[in-house]
Amino acid sequence: MLRRGLLRGRVRAVAPALRPPWALAEADFLARCSRCDACVAACPTGIVVTGEGGFPTVDFSRGECTFCGDCVPPCTPRALSRPAADAPPWSxxxxxxxxxxxxxxxxxxxxxxxxxxxxxxxxxxxxxxxxxxxxxxxxxxxxxxxxxxxxxxxxxxxxxxxxxxxxx
Missing domain, CATH: 3.30.70.3270 (Alpha-Beta Plaits)
Structure with a gap:
């Protein structure tokens, strides 16, 4: 259970948010992401949106990911990192x-x-x-x-x- 959920009276476990492609592992992502929304602005399909706590998430109800990689370069804290051109975006x-x-x-x-x-x-x-x-x-x-x-x-x-x- 998340501490935020406990404080808000949510006692059920919440599934982890879907992060943008090439996001670091969740703990590292949360530690590095500055919530600047640069990846949100860079996403040409509009599926990267601001989620709970101001962190970027992926909303597939808005469309699909083309794996263009446009969200990675503007991420200056390197919470999104594409190690190689053929690196899988996620699993x-x-x-x-x-x-x-x-x-x-x-x-x-x-x-x-x-x-x-x-x-x-x-x-x-x-x-x-x-x-x-x-x-x-x-x-x-x-x-x-x-x-x-x-x-x-x-x-x-x-x-x-x-x-x-x-x-x-």
Missing amino acids: LTARIGDGCLALKGVECRVCGEACGEGAIRFRPRIGGVALAELDASRCTGCGACHAPCPVRAISLDMNTKLAMEEGA
């Missing part, structure tokens, strides 16, 4: 939740159409609508599938396997 992976319309028998393929990487495909079923399947190995975590989903059944979560590999 996020899309997750299709139980609210998916196809699971409820409604034909919907919006997420698959929005996914430029082809990570979301649809498996036909006899006597029912095709079900969405995610190929996590192709998912970049860009969030293109999140905003178009009419029921917000897609979330982007930390891929713990990738996070452990990056930390090793």
